Amino acid sequence: MTNFYFNNNPTQLPNYSPKCHPVQIYNTHPHDNNKCSLASRALLEKVRDLGVYIDENSIDLITIATAVTAADSFEQRKTAADAWSRAMHLHIPVTDECIWNLLSGRLSSILNFLTGDQWQFTFYKTSMTMPKPKTSNKAKAKLETLKGLNSICLFSGGLDSAVGAIDILNTASDYKPLLISHSYRGDGVKQKNIKALLKSNFGEISYSISPSLIKKLKGKNDISMRGRSFNFLAMAVLGISALRNANDDPNISTIIVPENGYISINPPLTRRRIGSHSTRTTHPYFLNEFERFLTDAGFHVKFVNPYQFKTKGEMLVECEDPSAIAKAVPLSVSCSHWHRRNIQCGHCVPCIIRRASIHHAKLTEDAPYGSQNLNFVFKDREQKDDLQALQTAIIRLKQSNDYLFWMRQSGSLPSDINTRKKLELTIKRGLAEVESFLKSEIV
Structure with missing residues (x-):
């Protein structure tokens, strides 16, 4: 240890x-x-x-x-x-x-x-003095941007968060959000370009934890980043504190977490992928347990995922501003390997889910991929693992039709029968989007 x-x-x-x-x-x-x-x-x-x-x-x-x-x-x-x-x-x-x-x-x-x-x-x-707000003109101007806001919306620069922000800010929504962004290397420009498509006023906090290793280790950071949503949500809670104090309103509590239902559950495609490949960043069990934990710690916030029962393709099709989301697609990032080469690989699970959703929505413009042609990926021993795992899952689920058992492997599901059924149908439709896309791409 x-x-x-x-x-x-x-x-x-x-x-x-x-x-x-x-x-x-x-x-x-x-x-x-x-x-x-x-x-x-x-x-x-x-x-x-x-x-x-x-x-x-x-x-x-x-x-x-x-x-x-x-x-x-x-x-x-x-x-x-x-x-x-x-x-x-x-x-x-x-x-x-x-x-x-x-x-x-x-x-x-x-x-x-x-x-x-x-x-x-x-x-x-701690012996640290708590930070005091600045009183400069710049800080006063920043404070003014917080006034009138009533919620937090996570904004990663990904496709789902783009839909979430566009749905809120390009329509007559009751939410007036403060966008919370985590700025990794290369993300800031993409986030800025997507924000330019948003029509209503919003506040924003873009932050970075930027871990830097002690010199003697001379190594690279681990890139699995399984805990990234914890720091994202913690910063959102801090944003709630800022909004409450800026607006003198203790009732502000909503944190919007835009994530499609398939990736939220993210069932393991094969047995060996349980844990190692199946992220749980927005799994409903994690969000519910973290919300309860925060309540007992004296915070009063509510995590809301308005897309829990939608696939990624359905999010695109049903986006409130089709023109804006069509422009946002090539600006967004979904790839799990993005930070290795600053280009989306095209063949990891998030990339394939993304490409399947764009195919489902019949959108013609997308970002470039390192591996555009999946026929070549299928023949590449080092790249085909995720693609084969998806194909295997599609075949296995058609034979067993036991989606609930599959879903439970990624974590406990809500006890309500109707909620579990809606999640099951969402997973089915999400996998069907992938199957349709793969049939169109692989000869």
């Missing part, structure tokens, strides 16, 4: 060893990359730039999210006993260590489900 120690002051961190990894968080003190790793260097400044007071418990949550994202990035899965499931103990400074230690077991359970790892937490009293 690796112990990760976090503090804003590097002098309060232990020395590095193979089982002890010190990480400085925030930029309150100079950083020495010979002593410790670093995460969220500029995040507190981003918070102060909002020009509004942020509740201490929201700062605690984003500190926890920073720690989780850093450990998730720094600990290589290949070093685990099974080359996948890691064991990590995080020691994190917070303002209210009592409540967080009381809830630490539940947090571990939620993250174990989300990432497939073994998490442990110990919380201790």
Whole structure:
């Protein structure tokens, strides 16, 4: 097990060893990359730039999210006993260590489900001064953009989040959202271009945790990023705090999580893919458990996925502004390998689901792919794994027709029978979109 120690002051961190990894968080003190790793260097400044007071418990949550994202990035899965499931103990400074230690077991359970790892937490009293809002003209102007807003909408630059933002902001919606974006390398431009298609006013926070390894390791971060939705949602909760204080309205609580129902459930295509290939970033079990956890921690927020019972293709077809979504498609990113080459591969599961949805919606413009022709992919031993897994799942499900059993392999389903049936039908339609697309592409 690796112990990760976090503090804003590097002098309060232990020395590095193979089982002890010190990480400085925030930029309150100079950083020495010979002593410790670093995460969220500029995040507190981003918070102060909002020009509004942020509740201490929201700062605690984003500190926890920073720690989780850093450990998730720094600990290589290949070093685990099974080359996948890691064991990590995080020691994190917070303002209210009592409540967080009381809830630490539940947090571990939620993250174990989300990432497939073994998490442990110990919380201790922070010595950091909480960030105060800036009073500059720029901060005052930023504060004005928060006034009148009543919700948060996650905005990743992906195709689903583009539909979500367009549906809200290009129609007469009751939601007036603050868009929350996480800026990875290369994402910012695409997010900016999609935002240009939005017709109504909105607020926005684009942030980055940017984990940076200690110099002596000279290695790359782990790229599986199974915990990414945890930090995304934590930042959304911080956004709720900003909106409540900017508008003097404690009832603001809605966080919109736009994700098609198929990928939300994301059943494992084969037995060996359970856990390792099947992400759970917006699985209803994770969202429900995290919402309950936040309630018990003193937060009162509500996660809403308006597309839980829609396929990706249906999201495109039923988008409220067809012209805008047609323009957004080539600007968006869906690929799980995007950050390796800054081009969508065209043959991973998210790419195939994306391409199937565009085929279903009969849209003609799409982004370029590294592998456009699936006939070539099918003949390539190193690239055909996801494609073959999808074909195998389609054949197996036609024979067994046991979609509920398949869906349960990715996590517990809601107990309500009608909800489970709607999810089952969504999964069926999503797989049918893929089958139709593959028949049109593979000769």
